[in-house]
Amino acid sequence: MPFKKIIIEIEQQHKVSFNYTEDNITGLQLHPPKRSLSLNQKLQYLERKTNLSFENIGNQFINIYKKDKEANIICGYVFSADKKPIENANINLNDKIQLTTDANGYFESEKSEKNILWISHIGYITKRIVATNSGHKKCLEILLDPDITELEEIKTNAILASGISKSKDGSFEIKPKKFGILPGLIEPDALQTMQQISGVNSIDESVSSINVRGGTHDQNLFLWNGIRMFQTGHFFGLISVFNPNLAHTIAIYKNGSSAFYGESVSSVVNISSTPETAEKNTFSAGINMINADMYAKYNLSKKSYIEIAARKSITDFIETPTFKEYFNKIFQNTTISDFSKNQNIKYQSDKEFDFYDATLKYAQKIGAKDQIVLDVITIKDNLKVLQSAATNDLNKSEKNVLQQQNYGGNLSWKRKWNSKNTSKINTYNSSYKLLANQKATTGNQIVIQENTVQNNGINLENNHTISAEFSFNNGYQFNEIGVTNLEQVTNPDFYRKTKEVLRSHTLILEGIYNDTISRIYGKLGTRMNYIEKFNKYIVEPRFQLNYGISKSLNIGLLGELKSQNSQQIIYLQKDYFGIEKRRWVLSDNTTVPIQRSKQVSLNLFYKKDDWILDIENFYKKVTGITTSSQGFQNQLEFIRTTGDYEIFGTEILIQKKMNHFLTWVSYTYNDNNYDFSNYEHPIFPNNFELMHTFSWAGVYERNNFKMALGTKWTSGRPKTSPASSQIDPSNPVINYNKPNNTNVNVFSQVNLSATYKWVTANGVQYKLGISILNILNRKNEINEYYRISSLSNAIEEVETFSLQRTPNISFRISL
Numbered sequence: 001m002p003f004k005k006i007i008i009e010i011e012q013q014h015k016v017s018f019n020y021t022e023d024n025i026t027g028l029q030l031h032p033p034k035r036s037l038s039l040n041q042k043l044q045y046l047e048r049k050t051n052l053s054f055e056n057i058g059n060q061f062i063n064i065y066k067k068d069k070e071a072n073i074i075c076g077y078v079f080s081a082d083k084k085p086i087e088n089a090n091i092n093l094n095d096k097i098q099l100t101t102d103a104n105g106y107f108e109s110e111k112s113e114k115n116i117l118w119i120s121h122i123g124y125i126t127k128r129i130v131a132t133n134s135g136h137k138k139c140l141e142i143l144l145d146p147d148i149t150e151l152e153e154i155k156t157n158a159i160l161a162s163g164i165s166k167s168k169d170g171s172f173e174i175k176p177k178k179f180g181i182l183p184g185l186i187e188p189d190a191l192q193t194m195q196q197i198s199g200v201n202s203i204d205e206s207v208s209s210i211n212v213r214g215g216t217h218d219q220n221l222f223l224w225n226g227i228r229m230f231q232t233g234h235f236f237g238l239i240s241v242f243n244p245n246l247a248h249t250i251a252i253y254k255n256g257s258s259a260f261y262g263e264s265v266s267s268v269v270n271i272s273s274t275p276e277t278a279e280k281n282t283f284s285a286g287i288n289m290i291n292a293d294m295y296a297k298y299n300l301s302k303k304s305y306i307e308i309a310a311r312k313s314i315t316d317f318i319e320t321p322t323f324k325e326y327f328n329k330i331f332q333n334t335t336i337s338d339f340s341k342n343q344n345i346k347y348q349s350d351k352e353f354d355f356y357d358a359t360l361k362y363a364q365k366i367g368a369k370d371q372i373v374l375d376v377i378t379i380k381d382n383l384k385v386l387q388s389a390a391t392n393d394l395n396k397s398e399k400n401v402l403q404q405q406n407y408g409g410n411l412s413w414k415r416k417w418n419s420k421n422t423s424k425i426n427t428y429n430s431s432y433k434l435l436a437n438q439k440a441t442t443g444n445q446i447v448i449q450e451n452t453v454q455n456n457g458i459n460l461e462n463n464h465t466i467s468a469e470f471s472f473n474n475g476y477q478f479n480e481i482g483v484t485n486l487e488q489v490t491n492p493d494f495y496r497k498t499k500e501v502l503r504s505h506t507l508i509l510e511g512i513y514n515d516t517i518s519r520i521y522g523k524l525g526t527r528m529n530y531i532e533k534f535n536k537y538i539v540e541p542r543f544q545l546n547y548g549i550s551k552s553l554n555i556g557l558l559g560e561l562k563s564q565n566s567q568q569i570i571y572l573q574k575d576y577f578g579i580e581k582r583r584w585v586l587s588d589n590t591t592v593p594i595q596r597s598k599q600v601s602l603n604l605f606y607k608k609d610d611w612i613l614d615i616e617n618f619y620k621k622v623t624g625i626t627t628s629s630q631g632f633q634n635q636l637e638f639i640r641t642t643g644d645y646e647i648f649g650t651e652i653l654i655q656k657k658m659n660h661f662l663t664w665v666s667y668t669y670n671d672n673n674y675d676f677s678n679y680e681h682p683i684f685p686n687n688f689e690l691m692h693t694f695s696w697a698g699v700y701e702r703n704n705f706k707m708a709l710g711t712k713w714t715s716g717r718p719k720t721s722p723a724s725s726q727i728d729p730s731n732p733v734i735n736y737n738k739p740n741n742t743n744v745n746v747f748s749q750v751n752l753s754a755t756y757k758w759v760t761a762n763g764v765q766y767k768l769g770i771s772i773l774n775i776l777n778r779k780n781e782i783n784e785y786y787r788i789s790s791l792s793n794a795i796e797e798v799e800t801f802s803l804q805r806t807p808n809i810s811f812r813i814s815l
Helices: 003-014 039-049 190-196 321-331
Strands: 017-019 052-057 061-066 073-080 090-093 097-100 106-110 115-120 127-131 140-144 154-156 164-167 172-174 200-202 210-212 221-224 249-253 268-272 282-287 291-301 304-313 345-366 370-391 394-418 421-440 445-465 470-490 494-515 520-531 536-548 553-564 566-569 583-586 595-608 611-626 642-658 661-675 683-685 692-702 705-714 747-759 765-773 781-788 795-801 806-814
Touching: 003 017, 003 039, 039 052, 061 073, 061 106, 073 090, 073 115, 090 106, 097 106, 115 140, 127 140, 172 190, 190 200, 190 210, 190 249, 190 268, 321 806, 445 583, 470 583, 494 583, 566 611
Parallel strands: 017 061, 073 140, 221 268
Antiparallel strands: 052 061, 073 106, 090 097, 090 115, 115 127, 154 164, 164 172, 172 249, 200 210, 249 268, 282 291, 282 806, 291 304, 304 345, 345 370, 370 394, 394 421, 421 445, 445 470, 470 494, 494 520, 520 536, 536 553, 553 595, 566 583, 595 611, 611 642, 642 661, 661 683, 661 692, 692 705, 705 747, 747 765, 765 806, 781 795
C-alpha cells in the first residue's frame, strides 16, 4: 500500500496530524500495520520498515524525517497561550531565512552553527529563541503571549511631561518608567508629580497635605496595589512613601471616579506596581542626598516572578544640605524648636532621624487562565530628639520619640473565564501606627500618645464584555476599619483609651459604553453601601460622558456622589510635638458625621498641531466636616462643631510641543467657603483656599538629556488677624476678627531639574540627576497665626516658611 495512504488512515483513526515533505515519502510502499495496534506501536513498525524517523508531539502532531537528514533539521510549533496553533506566524532564522508556520503552527528548516529565531505575528508579542545545535532532533514548542492594546483609551500623551496622559474618563495616568522630567523633580514621585496637575495643591509644601479642589489630605483615597495607605509621606511629609522606581501605573481621579473606589470625598490615587506585560530580569540601585534604594525583579519561571524594592534614608549617617533644609522646614514652630527659645545658656540638641520602606511582590500564573499575586509593603519613620538646657541654675531636659509606620498586604486571584468574562478577588490588610513618647526630667513626667488604624477587607470584581461597544462590571466589597486612640500621662496620672470599629458592605454595578466610530464614551455606575453600626444605607452614583465633537475637540461631563467614614482631626496643635498632629478617627454619625460629597464638572479638550487646550469648570460640596479636621489656629481651634464647604472653580491648561521642547501654562481659580451654621459667623473662606494659582514650565528632552525649568505662583492662604493688639491680663485671650478675614503673602517659587543617562557597551545604564528647589531662595510664608507669649503675656505673631534653596543630586545604575 502507498505510504501516504497508510498515514492518512492512521490520522483518521487516532486523530493526529503528520508533518512531512513529499520528497521523503514519494514512491514508498509497504504492508500497513494492523489496525489493532496502538499509535506508538504503529510508529515503531513504520520506523523499522522504512528509513524514516517519527517524532510524536503530544499525540497530536507527528513529524517525519529521513534518518540521514534528521540531525540537520530545526523545527518547531508555534502556539498561543491556550495551546492553539498559530498559522502564518513569521519566523526569521539567523536574519537570513524567512519562514511561515502552517495550519498546525509547524515550521522547519536546515540547521546552522547559530540558530537564532525571531517569531512574530500580529496580535502577539515578538519572541526571541536561541536553539541548541546538539543532541537528538526534537521540535521546539514556542508559546506567544498576546499583545493586548486598548484602542482609543488615551486621549493624548505627553500632557505636562512625557509619560503623563489623560484618559477619556477624565483621569490622569502616569507611567513612571516612561516619565520625562518636571521642574524640581528628578524622579517620578507620584505625589509630587500630581501637584503639577491643575486643581491639586499642597497648602504647606508637603505630600502629607495634598488638597484636591479644596479638600483636606485625608479626604483623598491612596491605594497601593489595592491596599489603602494611611501614611503617605516620609520625613513627615516632604518625601512620598511610594518608591518612584517601582510603580508601573499611577491613576489620578479628581472627579467621576469608578464605582469600585469608595471611602473618599475628594480624589483617588491608585498606584499599581504590576506590569502589563512580561518583563526581563532587572536590577537597579540609586542614591540621592536623602536616601538610597535598590530594586530587583527575578523571573522564577516562565509563569512566576518575584520583585523586591527597598529604600533607606542616609540621614542617620550624614547630614547633607538637603537634609538640613528639610529638617529646618519640618520642625519650625513645633515643640522641638520651641524648646530652645528663651534659654540663656548651654542649649544642646542631639537628634536622630531615619526612615525606610520596602515592598515585595510575588506573581504566579496557573495555566492559561489564572494568576495569583501577593503584595507586601512596610513603611517607617523614626525620630529621636534629646534636648537639654541650663538656665538660672536649673537643668531642663526632654527626650522625644516620634514613630510613624504603615504595614500592608494584599493577596489577589484573577481568572479569565473566557475572552469576554474575567473575575478578580482580593483580600487586604493595612495597619497604621503613630506613636509619640515624651520624657521630661523636670517634674519626671512622661507623656505617651498613640493613634492606630487596622483596616481589613475583601473585594470581588467581575468584568463582562457584552459587545464591541458595551461592557458591564459588578462586584462586592466588605470593609472593616478599627481606630484606637491612647493618651497616657504620669505625674499627674491620666489615662484615656478609645477604640471604635466600623464594618460596611457594598454592592457595585457599572456599565461602560465606548463607540470609537461615533466618538462617544460613557460610564455609569453606582455604589450601594450598608454600614452595620448605624444600620444606614448610602447610594453613590457616578458618571462620565465624553463626546468627540471632532477629531480635535472633545467635551466631557463628569459627576459623582461619595461618602467617607474616617477622617483625621487635631485635638491640640501641640499633639505629637506639633509635627504630625493629626490623628485618625471614625464617624459616630453624630458629633463626627459621615462625610458626603457631590461634584459635577464640565471639560473641554482641544488638541491639534501639537497644541493642547484643556478647560474644566467644576462645582463641589462636602458636608459633615468638623472644625477639628480643618486645622484651625484661630478662635475656632477649640470649638467643636460641624458644617460643610462649597467650592466653584476653573482649571485651564495650555500646552505646546515644538520638536524637543515642551512648554505649558496653567491657571486655577477657586472660590471656596465654609458654612458652619451653628457658629456666629457661619460663612467664611476655607482654610485651604488658594483663589489664584499660576504655573509655567519649559521642558527640553533630546536623546538622553532632559531639562525642566518652571515657576509656581499662588495667592496667599487665608488667615485670621486679631481685632486688637491688647489683651486683658486677667483673661489672656486673643480677640479675633471674623475668621479668615485676610490672607498671607503670595507664594512664588522657581525650580530647576536636569537628568542625563548613558549606556555602556555591555548594556549597563547610568543616570545622573540634579534639581534645585527655590532657585531664587525666596522666603515664602506658608502659614501665619497668633498666640500669647508665655513670657510677656503679649500677642506674638508666628510665621511658617517654605523650603529655602534646596539642592539635590541623584545617581542611578540599572542592569
